[in-house]
Amino acid sequence: MRKVSFFLFFISQACTLYGQDNTKNLIQYVDPMIGTARMGHTYPGATAPFGMVQLSPDTDTIPYAVNGKYTGDVYKYCAGYQHEDKTIVGFSHTHFSGTGHSDLGDFLVMPTVGELQLNPGTAKNSETGYRSVFSHENETAEAGYYKVKLDDYNITAELTATTRVGMHRYTFPESDKAHIILDLMYGIYNYDEKTTWAFLRVENDTLVTGYRSTNGWARTRTIYFAMAFSKPFKSYGLKTYEKHPYRGFWGRFDQENNFPEAANEKIRAHFDFDTSEGEQIKIRFALSPVSTEGAIKNMQAEVPGWDFDQVKSQTQATWNKELNRITADAGSDGEMTNFYTAMYHAFLGPTVYMDVDGQYKGLDQNIHQADGFINYTSFSLWDTYRALHPLFNILQPARNQDMIRSMMAHYDQSVHKMLPIWSHHANENWCMIGYHSVPVIADAVIKGNADFDVERALEACIQTANTRYFDGIGAYIDKGYVPEDISSASVSKTLEYAYDDWCIAQMAGRLGKEDIYNEFIKRSASYKNVYDARSGFMRPKLSNGEWKKEFDPLDTHGQGFIEGNSWNYSLYVPHDPATMIDMMGGKQKFTQHLDSLFSMELPDKYFEHTEDISRDGIIGNYVHGNEPSHHVVYLYNWTDAPWKAQDKIRMILKTMYKPAANGLGGNDDFGQMSAWYLFSALGFYPVAPGSNEYMLGSPVVKSATIHLKNGKTFTVEAKDQSDKNVFVKRVTLNGKLLDRRYVTHEDIVNGGTLTFYMSSRPDKR
Known part of the structure; x- marks a missing residue:
């Protein structure tokens, strides 16, 4: 059950955004549980905007292959959490948001009491391992905060995070057998991913450091950590599970009881405490792409003390500031929740990938210094070039420029001399198709958000487009x-x-x-x-x-x-719809083609899977859950029946986005689904990034004001807005009748008011 904290009433006085001092409490409308059921693949845990740490519960465990056979759970658990599950296996520190592929799940932490168990157990029999039963009735998810009761142990777990540090607070019962388990074996997508090596070092009775290297979707990925306890542990143990060829040299030591370090493919550790009733043990867990020293520096810089509530308050204030980039009246509480949760999801990635001193590991596996920019990773570009990065050009222009600088750093470090395709954590995964760094860069250039070396960026785009051995480009x-x-x-x-x-x-x-x-x-x-x-x-x-x-x-x-x-x-010719329509028989025939796309019924034989889940995100043969269709409904604007887009946009908004755990009709894909919602809710959409035009639709908001970086505001109004009034009678821009079916980027950044006059009947003129 989602519970909303209202302690942020003071934030309206404490935060500012581009000089605004009327910051509203908008995190009350964020529900991180949206998308955690079925195909949404979001995670409910704690993270900061674009944060390197995503501290979240995981509800399933390895193996995803049984006797060498794929079980199908790899796809289901892309984010590590499924709302239907009844047990939590622990809390790991890295997660993708809404992807259709999995990786990460680094450094699983789990508090327990009673006899020590170092295996995770099974979902059906949680008592066979360290996992625990939980209930959604005792679960809270907010922007920057997560809380749950672990029923098997009567432990309350709370999580918050800064950009590079996750903070845990565990409230224990009285026990002389309280444990905190650190699992370096666990990872999301272990069917294909293997912990190739891990290292753990007990620095003292409150500090542990180490790293984990994996070979999975990212074929060589190493991440470092520093873990600090608020209370000294009384004892500890480091358990390894793979025999090392030189293990004999270490045989003189009892390595599993109070030995200060372990290095192995498979390591689990436990730290033991005596606790009184209601005693809280806190953990600061910092990450670094570079070194354990970097992780310690990140911890000291971002969370130097032990005030959990202060960290939570600061992170939620940061989230509130980000959400106030748009102040909207979406009507009902449910629609407000849809709107601001979409903003929340849109601001989860790409993620910061560097230490506080600017160091990060590059694609060449060497250490680099980010000079004058923030380095980002996790570029799901086949998805996000369509709406997420265009959204950033309006709401996050500085971050989008740094993301492009990060892409250029990737290009410089690439032996192929290619811009990223799908990259994360100093790896190129070569996932999906196209060279879609290009539209991200082009969109920023065309829209005047290009405070970077544009000549070199064009050179990189051309070189990438001419890499003949990549995916059939030579033949193309x-x-x-x-x-x-x-x-x-x-x-x-x-x-x-x-x-x-x-x-x-x-x-x-x-x-x-x-x-x-x-x-x-x-x-x-x-x-x-x-x-x-x-x-x-x-x-x-x-x-x-x-x-x-x-x-x-x-x-x-x-x-x-x-x-x-x-x-x-x-229908995928976003850059030349008029010619495409002529090629396909003209406006009337094309309109009929679009109509049938939404009205036809697909037989079961066309679905890849037999589960009901395979029909998520589908209306007729329109597949909203897959990105190639995201611009399609706006193509009616190139026909003589633009009103046909308007009711269908509202239908998509209503059926594919709901304030519920199963409220996303498909993978959120690192914010692309959410960005589609935000644009469409505002009444316009970038059909072809690389153009300065946004095609008009049918807004779901009653009003919304975008607070621009240049200090100006752009307001959308929808007069007579209602569930029935989905058609647009006329549109004015700054009080003057708009005689075109689009607004330009200049219209937006120059500030002003876009007013839609809504009706229950289409205006076929």
Whole structure:
């Protein structure tokens, strides 16, 4: 059960945002439980905005493979937590938010009492290990704070965090057998991930340091820690589980009882205490990508003392300040919760990846110094280029510039000389398709948020787009399309490369580089080469120029697409919708195509999984849970029936976003789903990042004011707003009738008021 703390009444006097002194208490509308059920893949624990530490409960444990066979739980537990589960295995310090792939789960901590157990046990029989039963009735999740009662031990666990430090507070019963377990073996996605090495060192009776190296989605990832206790432990033990070939040299020691260090693939440690009734033991747990010394410095800088409530208060004040970048009246409490939880989720990543002194580990595995910028990691770019980074250009312009500087550092450190594709923790994962650092950079350049070396950024974009051995790019350059017999998902790749190339052309045009503009604007038309006029769909083509014979536009398997089918991807030409519409038969025929996308019923055979979960995020054949469809409803603005977008936008907002644990209709994908909500709730959306235009829709807010970095404000008003009044009669900008179906970025940053006049009936004029 979510409980909201109202202690922040004083924040309105204490915080300011861009000179504003009327900060509202908005964290009351944040519910981190939203998205923790089914496919949302969010975590409910404590973190700071864009924080390096994500301290959160995990409800399942390894192995995800039984007798070498995949069990399917890898996908289910991408964030480590599922709302339906009845037990908590512990609290780990790193998590992805809303992804469709898993990793992390570093440094699991679990308090217990009674006889020591160092195995996690099972969900059905929690008493067989250190995990515990819990109830949502005794669980609280807020921005920057998490609390739960561990029923098996009668221990209350509380968590908060700063950017680099997680803070625990455990309230114990009376016991002479109280323990705090540190599990260096645990990790999310252990089906594929292995702790290749771990090291733990007991510095004294209140400080422990070490590191963990893993080989998983990130093939070589090392993270360091420093763990400080508020009370000296009376004893401890370090348990290793793998025999080392030179173990004999260490045989003279009892390494498992009060021995000061351990190095092994598999380590669990326990720290033992005597506790009185209601006694609290606190932990400061700092992370570093560089060293244990760096972790200690991070701890000393961010949490020098033991006042848990003060840390919680400071982090929640920071969250409140971030949320006040938009002050909205969304009407009902439920819609306010949807709105500000979406902002919360949008501000969880990418995450800070450097110590307080600016040091971080680079893609080349060397230590680098971030000079004049904050280094970020966890770039889920196939998802986030669409709406999250455009949102940052409005709400987080300085951070977005630093994210681009981080991408450029990645480029410099890459032996491939490529911008990131999907990167995290000094690793490139090569996940998904396209070179979507490009639209992030281009969008910032076109929108004037480019306080970085734009010439070098363009150079990096071109080099990345010309890396011939990557994912069929060589054939794409030579033939004008990716052949399916050379690289799978060929149509998706062709379409996404064409869009990315258009973004490069926009940058080149802005910089006056006509030759580069001409080259890439020509490449951006490559989408035409995979359109089959006979079938009316984008279709996979072979290297000999022939269409692949077996073709079903509704099928996702082996048809040339990824996370979508031809029906979805045939609409993916965000940079040239007018030409696409003409190519597909004109406005009337295209409108009918869009209509059927939302109204058709897909047979079960087209679903990859048999579970009901596979239908999450789907309306007809419109797949809101997968990003290639996110711009689709706004394509009605290029037809003679723009009002058809308006009621469908409101339908999507209502069905795909709810103030409940299962309230996200698909993976949040590091904030992309949430960014779609925020833009659409405000009444406009960036169909083609790299353009300065936002297409108009149907706002769900009654009013909202964006507080811009330049000190100006941009206000959206929706007159006569209601659940029935979803159609737009007219729109004015600063009191003047708007005679176009979009607003520009300049309209927003110059400040002013955008007013929608709403009606229950469409205005077909």
